[in-house]
Amino acid sequence: MYRIGFVFTLITSFCCCVGCKEKKPELLTPWGTPMEQSIDSISVDMSLSDIVNNGELIMLTLTGPENYYDYHGHGMGTQYLLCEKFTQTIGVALRVEVCRDTTEMIQRLERGEGDIIACALPMYKRSGLLYAGVTDRTKGTSWAVERKNKELADTLNKWFKPGMLAEVKKQESWMLSTASITRHVYSPMLDRGKGVISNYDHLFQKYAPIARWDWRLLAAQCYQESTFDPKAHSWAGACGLMQIMPSTAEMLGLSHDQLYEPEPNIAAAARYISQINAKFQDVPNRMERISFVLASYNGGYSHVRDAMALAKKYGKDQYRWVDVGGFILRLSDSKFYNDPVVKYGYMRGSETYDYVQRIQARWNEYRGISSGAGFHVSPGVVTPQRATKKYKYHV
Structure with a gap:
């Protein structure tokens, strides 16, 4: 009985080793992605077409009058309004994730927790980033996307025109004035x-x-x-x-x-x-x-x-x-x-x-x-x- 058990164990081990060389069948999540693939890696590889199909673009930014803030239940801030205009051109919703500082924004972008950094980011050399979209050459600042997402970067660059910045600021100024309220006094x-x-x-x-x-x-x-x-x-x-x-x-x-x-x-x-x-x-x-x-x-x-x-x-x-x-x-x-x-x-x-x-x-x-x-x-x-x-x- 001992020898039979030993031979059976040996055969089982050998079969397992042979199986190691073969590609295991992938276990899929309910979304059709491999179970072994992390959520972070899935998000990082999101292309523009994936974003469009998903129906949502995630904007990483900072709080502040130039970036983003809540105003009577509406998003406000120059960078937010610009990003909202971009999402309208590609037909998706905009979700905002507010970060504490620049480091957090970059880390979250690299982890795939956002699609775009929409704030005036200094254009230093960073291996994981691709600068694109709203760019101010005189100040050396720009939006950024994950380096692999060239399709999104190219679309942003084709969309953005320098005159948009002044146009949005003018629109924002009107929205914050009493002139934006229609009423008889x-x-x-x-x-x-x-x-x-x-x-x-x-x-x-x-x-x-x-x-x-x-x-x-x-x-x-x-x-x-x-x-x-x-x-x-x-x-x-x-x-x-x-x-x-x-x-x-x-x-x-x-x-x-x-x-x-x-x-x-x-x-x-x-x-x-x-x-x-x-x-x-x-x-x-x-x-x-x-x-x-x-x-x-x-x-x-x-x-x-x-x-x-x-x-x-x-x-x-x-x-x-x-x-x-x-x-x-x-x-x-x-x-x-x-x-x-x-x-x-x-x-x-x-x-x-x-x-x-x-x-x-x-x-x-x-x-x-x-x-x-x-x-x-x-x-x-x-x-x-x-x-x-x-x-x-x-x-």
Whole structure:
């Protein structure tokens, strides 16, 4: 029995050795790729035709006004807008992956976690990169793709024209201006003598309790959003009296057909304010919380939380707007939006800060309260009421 077992083992071993010389049948994943092939190597070899077939191009970039940032739920930034134009020409969607620094961008590109580096990358000699696309010869910067992806590089080079940069900057400037909002400007007070603010006062009074706000505060916010024009709309898709985004409307159960109707629009905004208010229950003072909610309505909840994290880091009170407002402004400064405690990067802080300022001042006006000198970012550092003036701040 021992010899038979030995001979059987020997024969089995020999067969296995012979099998080693033969090509093993490939085990395939559900996507039809060999099981042994890593995801990284699959991604690195993605050609332009693969990207088109996949329907998505992955853009690696940095946060910042020139690169990419979230603006009212839309991507913004010169490099992002250019990359979006390119994806439109090849008929694919654009996905953005924000990196911390240049090193991370290059490493992720080489690992196949992205298709293109879309930012002003200095054109140093790097073995794994192929510079292509948006190129500024005077500054020595360019986009980059993985060196094997020559097809994508050639397509980028044929697509890009130097004049595109100025064209996109002009478009971006318009998008960030009030000129991009289509609306009729009405008076902020319909009848001061009788205390009538607008034609929609009865709706503010009806739905303000949902937000647990004074109805005049809701009216002040409405004027800031649309100047009481129910047909107001922006390039970004914000609609109606309270400038509600379609995605937000869907979340609130407001149909597209009702976006421009005053009552459903105001009712939905009150529900949305109530939801944001619930997220700031850690801000104990109700009056303080109003500023946090307004800032979130305009600039985004996550950015406000970033400003709170910065306030805490620098020894300020993260639950007082006088402190947090200063860091809302600082989120447009690379020193702060690149801080490790900041999770959502750059924001147009002056716009959001000014939004809160103006609504608070108008609310005081509607109540017959003098606004005085306005709000202050921190003791000894006064910020002006109007966004046209330059803000100053310190840490």
